[in-house]
Amino acid sequence: MPILAAISVAAMLLISLAVGGRLLMTARRTRQIPELFFGCGFLFIGLGLGLQTLGSRFLWVAPGETATVMATLLFGMVVAGVVSLHAAVWRIFRPDHLPGFLSFAGGSVLALVAYGMRIGAGEFAEPVVASAGMKLFFCASISVFTWGAIEAIHLHFRLRKQVRLGLAEPLAANQIGLWGVAASLSAVMTVVVGYDLLELRRSPLDDPVSTGLLVTTVLGASGAMWCAFFPPPRLRARLSATG
Numbered sequence: 001m002p003i004l005a006a007i008s009v010a011a012m013l014l015i016s017l018a019v020g021g022r023l024l025m026t027a028r029r030t031r032q033i034p035e036l037f038f039g040c041g042f043l044f045i046g047l048g049l050g051l052q053t054l055g056s057r058f059l060w061v062a063p064g065e066t067a068t069v070m071a072t073l074l075f076g077m078v079v080a081g082v083v084s085l086h087a088a089v090w091r092i093f094r095p096d097h098l099p100g101f102l103s104f105a106g107g108s109v110l111a112l113v114a115y116g117m118r119i120g121a122g123e124f125a126e127p128v129v130a131s132a133g134m135k136l137f138f139c140a141s142i143s144v145f146t147w148g149a150i151e152a153i154h155l156h157f158r159l160r161k162q163v164r165l166g167l168a169e170p171l172a173a174n175q176i177g178l179w180g181v182a183a184s185l186s187a188v189m190t191v192v193v194g195y196d197l198l199e200l201r202r203s204p205l206d207d208p209v210s211t212g213l214l215v216t217t218v219l220g221a222s223g224a225m226w227c228a229f230f231p232p233p234r235l236r237a238r239l240s241a242t243g
Contacts, residue, residue: 016046044081
């Protein structure tokens with residue numbers, strides 16, 4: 001089980017680096033908001049979770065100053081990723097609507113307040129799992145993935161109707177659908193992690209079923225997002241031909 005856990009976390013880290021890094025390089029070239037915020041979200045969340053999990057198991061195992069500092073910084077990176085995803089969903093789907101801004105602001109504040117609560121309670125010096133700060137953070141995380149999934153899937157079906165009328169490109173409609181798949185799988189992944197940590201008081205990597213679900217959802221979400229932004233030529237041709 002430790003080997004499988006390490007492989008799954010390493011896979012998540014590598015995929016997050018690949019997807020996030022590629023999106024940020026694209027954003028630097030195109031100056032487009034979706035690539036920038038999605039890239040930051042993938043990169044920060046993947047690096048924060050991956051490095052903290054591997055580091056706490058193999059590098060800074062014993063509690064101490066190093067473990068506290070690294071846990072604080074890496075969790076802060078995850079929080080930055082969640083805020084970036086809130087910004088991405090807002091700017092892509094609801095840029096000119098007050099409810100969209102309020103959802104972005106509310107979710108971001110929720111994540112930042114959760115981070116402050118954990119720092120104030122000294123939770124990074126000693127591992128604390130089911131705290132109020134952690135529950136608040138999982139609420140912010142689940143909400144952004146669920147929000148993103150709903151917006152993307154709704155837009156996907158609306159574009160499909162336009163495709164049939166010749167008013168939209170099939171490729172764009174299918175790419176938005178892949179965003180919805182990625183967000184949905186990420187929401188499931190977050191629920192699995194939250195349930196294990198907050199309700200069962202264990203790491204999801206200590207249970208084979210949870211580990212299997214995490215590996216499946218991480219690979220599925222990363223693959224869907226990669227194909228949404230960077231579909232291979234054969235897949236691009238197929239997506240372009242179907243509405």
